[in-house]
Amino acid sequence: MPKVVIVTGASGNMGREVVKKFLAEGYKVIGTVIPNDPVKIDIADSNFEAVVINLGDEENTKQFIGSVVEKYGTIDAAVLTVGGFAMGSIAETTTADIMQQYKLNFETAYNTVRPVFTQMIKQNRGRIFLIGSRPGLSMKNGKGMVAYSLAKSLIFRLVELMNDEAKGKNVVTSVVVPSTIDTPQNRKSMPDVNPANWVKAEQIADIIYFYCSEKAEVLREPVIKVYSNA
Numbered sequence: 001m002p003k004v005v006i007v008t009g010a011s012g013n014m015g016r017e018v019v020k021k022f023l024a025e026g027y028k029v030i031g032t033v034i035p036n037d038p039v040k041i042d043i044a045d046s047n048f049e050a051v052v053i054n055l056g057d058e059e060n061t062k063q064f065i066g067s068v069v070e071k072y073g074t075i076d077a078a079v080l081t082v083g084g085f086a087m088g089s090i091a092e093t094t095t096a097d098i099m100q101q102y103k104l105n106f107e108t109a110y111n112t113v114r115p116v117f118t119q120m121i122k123q124n125r126g127r128i129f130l131i132g133s134r135p136g137l138s139m140k141n142g143k144g145m146v147a148y149s150l151a152k153s154l155i156f157r158l159v160e161l162m163n164d165e166a167k168g169k170n171v172v173t174s175v176v177v178p179s180t181i182d183t184p185q186n187r188k189s190m191p192d193v194n195p196a197n198w199v200k201a202e203q204i205a206d207i208i209y210f211y212c213s214e215k216a217e218v219l220r221e222p223v224i225k226v227y228s229n230a
Contacts, residue, residue, distance in 0.1 A: 002047060004072045005212075006065075008032045008055060008112055009081035011039040013183040014131070014201045018079050021205035023047055030068055032082075055082055055108040065115035077127045077212045078116045082108045086148050093146040101151040109155060117162055117171070125170040127212045128162070129224075130155050132175035137223070159222055174211060175223050178204055179230035197229040 005022045009015040010031025022029050023045050030049045033041065041050055055061050068075060084104040088097055109130055120126030135142035136152025155175055162173040180186060182198040204226050210216055211224065 001072075002026050002028045003076040004028045004030070004068070004074055005077040005079065006030050006032070006068060006075060006112075006116065007079045007081065008108070009083070010050060011037050011041050012081055013181065013185075014178075014204055015079075015081040016041070016043075017201040017205040018081065018208060019043060019048065021202070021209050022077075025209060027076075028072065032064075055111055056103055058111045061111040062115045065112070065119065069119055074123055075116055075119055075126060077129075078113070079129045079208055080109050080112055081131050082112075083131060083152075084148075085145075087144055088146050088148075089144050090146050098147040098150060101147040102154075105148070105151040106154045106158075110158065113158070113162070113173075117166075117173070120171045121166065121169055126172075128171075128173040129208050129211070130159060130173070130175050132156060132177040132223070134177060134179065137175075137177055156223070163220075163222055172220055174221055176204060176208060177223060177225045177227075179227040199226050199228040199230065203228070 005027045007015055007018050007029060010019050011033050015031065019029050019031050020043070028047050030051060032051050032053050032055065035052055035054055051064060053060060053064050084101070086097065086101055113128060113130065116128060132155050133152045135145050135149035136155060139149060142149025159173045159175050178199050180198045182195045182200045187195055207224060207226055211219065
């Protein structure tokens with residue numbers, strides 16, 4: 001029976017590379033996509049299963065995780081890549097803007113990670129990866145990105161709480177903090193910046209997989225910075 005990994009945001013630039021990496025390593029991959037996702041996943045692999053779900057719905061997300069456990073008996077890893085970005089200074093940012101980023105970046109992660117974490121504690125093993133950001137890690141990097149920075153900062157606090165609860169268990173939660181990711185969208189929005197120093201999505205996928213491998217079993221790194229030369 002292959003190991004099982006859940007990858008949220010499987011149609012995104014990072015999610016797609018994570019899916020491909022874990023498939024290449026022999027995992028059973030369950031990837032989530034949003035309803036009416038305009039991006040089609042062109043992955044033809046018998047070990048890949050795409051699930052359409054709104055991760056903002058707590059009960060449906062809990063049922064989804066439960067169905068994975070019922071079907072496969074275990075969850076070995078989870079990589080939560082769903083999120084979004086928004087610009088805005090304090091003067092430009094309303095409470096509604098903050099709540100929108102909170103729902104997109106934190107609530108979707110919490111709805112997924114809570115049942116996953118509960119299952120991993122029961123089985124006494126598992127690796128969880130949430131996606132952070134430099135603005136979330138330090139507010140000095142969040143100027144002009146108020147709602148986004150505040151929402152992402154909660155990811156780091158959540159991981160601290162999870163690792164504290166998991167002491168004595170073989171369950172580790174990490175925040176992956178990438179610098180600018182080399183994507184078509186970022187190249188288009190920043191045409192005057194040299195992308196050679198950016199980190200590639202496949203490099204992030206490689207790092208995440210390494211932390212799931214036997215070679216990394218002794219590591220308990222809560223924050224994984226993947227900056228390249230950016």
